[in-house]
Amino acid sequence: QKEVEQDPGPLSVPEGAIVSLNCTYSNSAFQYFMWYRQYSRKGPELLMYTYSSGNKEDGRFTAQVDKSSKYISLFIRDSQPSDSATYLCAMRVNRGGAQKLVFGQGTRLTINP
Amino acid sequence: GAGVSQSPSNKVTEKGKDVELRCDPISGHTALYWYRQSLGQGLEFLIYFQGNSAPDKSGLPSDRFSAERTGGSVSTLTIQRTQQEDSAVYLCASSWTGATEAFFGQGTRLTVV
Numbered sequence: 001q002k003e004v005e006q007d008p009g010p011l012s013v014p015e016g017a018i019v020s021l022n023c024t025y026s027n028s029a030f031q032y033f034m035w036y037r038q039y040s041r042k043g044p045e046l047l048m049y050t051y052s053s054g055n056k057e058d059g060r061f062t063a064q065v066d067k068s069s070k071y072i073s074l075f076i077r078d079s080q081p082s083d084s085a086t087y088l089c090a091m092r093v094n095r096g097g098a099q100k101l102v103f104g105q106g107t108r109l110t111i112n113p
Numbered sequence: 114g115a116g117v118s119q120s121p122s123n124k125v126t127e128k129g130k131d132v133e134l135r136c137d138p139i140s141g142h143t144a145l146y147w148y149r150q151s152l153g154q155g156l157e158f159l160i161y162f163q164g165n166s167a168p169d170k171s172g173l174p175s176d177r178f179s180a181e182r183t184g185g186s187v188s189t190l191t192i193q194r195t196q197q198e199d200s201a202v203y204l205c206a207s208s209w210t211g212a213t214e215a216f217f218g219q220g221t222r223l224t225v226v
Contacts, residue, residue, distance in 0.1 A: 041219075088155060096169075101158070
């Protein structure tokens, strides 16, 4: 079983829709929960990160963490064609002096005009 | 530098040849990561550097893979006797130690023919 599970999609929605992206994880040692966006043939870029359970909002994006259920979500409101990309959840754990980012498989999202 | 720089951006090599991939992290960043991304897959952790030391090299797939970092800056990932299954995008990221955000380079697309 992978430490982080993410539905790879693909997910296709019309412009203006609310998008919900999700990940589950099994390691309760994960401390930080992140969402990265990756455009085709580019490196991932950090969108948002959270530490504790609850919601964090940044413009049209909301990140949600439920540590009791080991479940995180990213919501995109008023989705735009420019939001079309692969979204990767990532979680950070510190082990023996090393810090490690563990990524989900990524969900490929397309917003149709 | 302005960001994480990786070279070459593309590399085609014959099966059995050795390749070296280079990563120039953001100046001053102490932590450096190497990841591998196969087509349609998430990011697979390879190795983590703290300064010039690698406290976590658990992700290196075989002894054909090695990495080093010198001067707390540039890192090279070496793959010996390349195989077709080594074909992937190799991504490097850097951050301040303990920082949540890791900045990724554009990656090196390796194709083994």
